[in-house]
Every structure is written in structure tokens, then in C-alpha cells.
Amino acid sequence: MSNVPQQRLLQTAIPGPKSAALQARKTAAVSAGVSTGLPVYVERAGGGILVDVDGNQLIDFGSGIAVTTVGNAAPRVVERVTAQVQDFTHTCFMVTPYEEYLEVAEALNDLTPGDHEKRTALFNSGAEAVENAVKVARHFTGRNAVVAFDHAYHGRTNLTMALTAKNMPYKHKFGPFAGEVYRAPMSYPFRWPGGPADCAKESFDVFVQQVHAQVGEDNVAAVVLEPIQGEGGFIVPAPGFVKQVAQWCADNGILFIADEVQSGFCRTGDWFASEHEDVVPDLITTAKGIAGGLPLAGVTGRADVMDSVHGGGLGGTYGGNPIACAAALGAIETMKEEDLCGRAKQVEALFVPRLKALAEKYPQIGDIRGRGAMLAVELVNGPGDLTPNAALTGAVNKACHAEGLVTLTCGTYGNVFRFLPPLAASDELLSEGLDIFEKAFAASV
Missing domain, CATH: 3.40.640.10 (Type I PLP-dependent aspartate aminotransferase-like (Major domain))
Structure with a gap:
């Protein structure tokens, strides 16, 4: 088990002042070609939580792009x-x-x-x-x-x-x-x-x-x-x-x-x-x-x-x-x-019904796809119009970040929201992350 408390906690705005200061140093020291999707600087992580330098605890739906599948700092x-x-x-x-x-x-x-x-x-x-x-x-x-x-x-x-x-x-x-x-x-x-x-x-x-x-x-x-x-x-x-x-x-x-x-x-x-x-x-x-x-x-x-x-x-x-x-x-x-293959199937069983229910409410979700804990929704303009909706994808992503949920987008057209949570994350954290995603979606449509 991780020694990082498995709960979301927001102490400051996201990103906080210490992260902002580090981002200024990054701008001065690191090539502009190396960008960051969410300039929150992490000092500890474990399970499904990232702890930043401002003391915020963020839910991780990205796993460092499918890397920390077993959780960060797995024992x-x-x-x-x-x-x-x-x-x-x-x-x-x-x-x-x-x-x-x-x-x-x-x-x-x-x-x-x-x-x-x-x-x-x-x-x-x-x-x-x-x-x-x-x-x-x-x-x-x-x-x-x-x-x-x-x-x-x-x-x-x-x-x-x-x-x-x-x-x-x-x-x-x-x-x-x-x-x-x-x-x-x-x-x-x-x-x-x-x-x-x-x-x-x-x-x-x-x-x-x-x-x-x-x-x-x-x-x-x-x-x-x-x-x-x-x-x-x-x-x-x-x-x-x-x-x-x-x-x-x-x-x-x-x-x-x-x-x-x-x-x-x-x-x-x-x-x-x-x-x-x-x-x-x-x-x-x-x-x-x-x-x-x-x-x-x-x-x-x-x-x-x-x-x-x-x-x-x-x-x-x-x-x-x-x-x-x-x-x-x-x-x-x-x-x-820990049978993480089995755990990935449990993640799919938790996510897919929630995503399908959201799609029934919002026709901008054109497709739900993936397997296990590699899932995505593709966003479009609406019924009968499959034009990629990159603007909505970006807006939802930004809203998730503000609420302490680390999310990733992808797709040739920039209109796909992908879910890659660590398989060490609890159902409670995953459900809370989905709650945040749903609220961000509702606020962005």
C-alpha cells in the first residue's frame, strides 16, 4: 500500500504559487520545445494520487501516459x-x-x-x-x-x-x-x-x-x-x-x-x-x-x-x-x-456505464471505446455532425485540471479524451474522478 493519503485535497488554486514559481524557472532553463500539459510540480506520489509542492493532492487519470500502471513508488x-x-x-x-x-x-x-x-x-x-x-x-x-x-x-x-x-x-x-x-x-x-x-x-x-x-x-x-x-x-x-x-x-x-x-x-x-x-x-x-x-x-x-x-x-x-x-x-x-489484468477489467466495468450514461445525456460524445483501463471518448459537434470537437475537449480537460483531476487528451484531431488511471487506484478515487469529469463536461458544453 502507498504511504500517500488516497484522497483528493485542494489547498490552493491549480497550479499553486510554488508550482507557478517552478514553472517560471522551467521557462528560463528548459527548451520551449518541452511543453507541460499541466504545470503542477509533483513532490510525492502513490496509488492514484499525486501530491504537488503546494500540498495539493490530485487524482491521477494519466499514469504518466500509461507508465505507472502498478502505481507510483509501488512497494x-x-x-x-x-x-x-x-x-x-x-x-x-x-x-x-x-x-x-x-x-x-x-x-x-x-x-x-x-x-x-x-x-x-x-x-x-x-x-x-x-x-x-x-x-x-x-x-x-x-x-x-x-x-x-x-x-x-x-x-x-x-x-x-x-x-x-x-x-x-x-x-x-x-x-x-x-x-x-x-x-x-x-x-x-x-x-x-x-x-x-x-x-x-x-x-x-x-x-x-x-x-x-x-x-x-x-x-x-x-x-x-x-x-x-x-x-x-x-x-x-x-x-x-x-x-x-x-x-x-x-x-x-x-x-x-x-x-x-x-x-x-x-x-x-x-x-x-x-x-x-x-x-x-x-x-x-x-x-x-x-x-x-x-x-x-x-x-x-x-x-x-x-x-x-x-x-x-x-x-x-x-x-x-x-x-x-x-x-x-x-x-x-x-x-x-495483485492480478492487475483482472483489476483492469474491473476499471472498465466501473468506467463504461458512467461514460455511456453521460453519452446519452450529451450527444457531443460520439464514441466510447477501449478495453480495460485504456479507455476514451471521442468528442464531436453533435448528432449527425462528426466534426472533431477539439475546443470542447480542451475545455473539459482544463476544467478537470482546475478541480484536481490529472487528465490527458489525444487523437489526430485533438478531440479524444483518454483515461489511463493507475491500476493501484481505488474504486472510490476512480468514482470521484468520474464525478469531476462529468461536472467538467456539463460546465463546458
Whole structure:
């Protein structure tokens, strides 16, 4: 249990004076390119609460963008990290290795979908993991082309910016980007021209036709797909789409890469979102929720694929840092011991009825989607008008912040409200957060 009191408490306006002073220092010291959605400076956190420097206690519906799934400063994570810091902080696994890296790799090989023989390599961030997965795929297949999807988000490095679909703020004026990256339409039931009922078949047919015509199957090394898209709007593909794409890849000698950086580690009610339709990726990328807040990422995949790379072809100075590995082992232990997959399903059962009731009252909620504790509502102008309503989304977000609820938006059009609470948060806190969201919505419409 967290030693942070699990209750919302507002001592000042949000942000308070101490946070405002720190934000002034941030403006003077940090690049303007590094923005903050809510300039409240945190000094302690635990469970579902963030405590700021002004003594305010805020309910956390963001988990640091799906990172603190096990809760902030989770006891098992803290215990393992503390012990590891006392032992040693770094040697570089490529120079003198250590057992903690092996334990994380073994855990990932065991937990990720499929019972085939696997190998893992560890890195620092989701973007690094995706970039290295593409490197592996190109090396193994001898092909160059990579296919990604509309609304995709895969990172901020040069190659992952090329894979990412959204220009502002991720790609604007940062080109030229890596070549041989192609984009296909995403299976997006809410906005599919033919309607949700036909989305799975039609979107898959369009995908196949477009890749065949514009790229050529024999040129494609990999298809990179988020089983539930993250930054692009928590878009859940039509049932069957992901499985069809994975099978098409297998039929054409193409590697299917599941980017589970945001959807992995119990977030969707399964260990990985791919499991929902029994999809077994050739390669799977992980980060965010893997290590309870410490920077760690992984690429896990078929042994023959991962072992095809020459010695020294994968790695990095900090990849699989021992402290981050210790944190991951503590986080994974927490997920198992506390059945956080089951907890994610409980969160869904709590949220969805409340969101549906709100949608019945306010037609600006055009779609409710997601699984587990990875949920979202898409806001539009109203009945018969699906124009994205980014202004309302921003207004609700601002109103939530003012009442001590940390919330996040997303979506290609900036009109999606996403819910990513820590799975350590109590039902009471989650219900109070939903109360705040509902009041903010009513006040903003």
C-alpha cells in the first residue's frame, strides 16, 4: 500500500504559487520545445494520487501516459530498486553483463503472446524499441519497406517520426524523415466511410490493395501496428482486422510487429492487447508500464528472427540498465501478485456505464471505446455532425485540471479524451474522478 493519503485535497488554486514559481524557472532553463500539459510540480506520489509542492493532492487519470500502471513508488518496485542501487548502478550489459537483464528477458519471453522460442533485447524507450524492431525485420527479411497506419504514433526519433502519422507537434519541420516507410488506412470503426459493420472487411481489403499497388508485398519487411492505437486516439480496430493483417503478413513472408508500448502490461485487461484476438506477433515492442516509472523498453520476438542479427548489431550504453531491470522485476511481480489484468477489467466495468450514461445525456460524445483501463471518448459537434470537437475537449480537460483531476487528451484531431488511471487506484478515487469529469463536461458544453 502507498504511504500517500488516497484522497483528493485542494489547498490552493491549480497550479499553486510554488508550482507557478517552478514553472517560471522551467521557462528560463528548459527548451520551449518541452511543453507541460499541466504545470503542477509533483513532490510525492502513490496509488492514484499525486501530491504537488503546494500540498495539493490530485487524482491521477494519466499514469504518466500509461507508465505507472502498478502505481507510483509501488512497494515491490521501490524495494528492488533500493537493493539494486546499493549493489551497483551500471556496468553496461555489452561490457560486463548481469543477471537482472537475463531475468527481465526471460520474463518477457514467457509473458508475451505465443509459446514458440523467443529472444529479447532491452533498450531505453518505446521509440528505441520500435526502431530496433524495424532494424531486426529489415535484417532478417533482406527487404526495406515498412508499412504503418493512419493515426499511428511510434515515437520521436527520425525513423519513428516517419512511422508516426500526426504532423503537429511530432513531425512539424523536423524532416527529412527516414525512407521506405509507407502508410495504410487504419481500421477506424467510428469514422469508417462504410460504417462500423463493414469496417473490418473493407479496411483489410483496402490495406491489402494499397500495399500491393503502392509497395509490393515482396518489398515489405514489416507491418507495424498498435493493437489499440495510443496517441492517435485510442482507436480499437474492428474485430478481426489485426488477426487478418497478421495472417496476411505470415502468408507473404512479412514480419508483423505489434507496438504494445502503451497497451502492454495489463493495461487492456490482458498482459498484451494482441491476446484479445489470439494474435501472436513475430516481434513485439514494450516500454511504458514495464518498469513502474523507470526507463526501460524491450523487443521480444521469434528466436530465429532475433538471433539473425550479427553480434554488436543491437544494444546501447544504457539499454537494460540494472536499476531499470530491478524495477521491471518488481512491477511484473506486482502485476502477477495483485492480478492487475483482472483489476483492469474491473476499471472498465466501473468506467463504461458512467461514460455511456453521460453519452446519452450529451450527444457531443460520439464514441466510447477501449478495453480495460485504456479507455476514451471521442468528442464531436453533435448528432449527425462528426466534426472533431477539439475546443470542447480542451475545455473539459482544463476544467478537470482546475478541480484536481490529472487528465490527458489525444487523437489526430485533438478531440479524444483518454483515461489511463493507475491500476493501484481505488474504486472510490476512480468514482470521484468520474464525478469531476462529468461536472467538467456539463460546465463546458
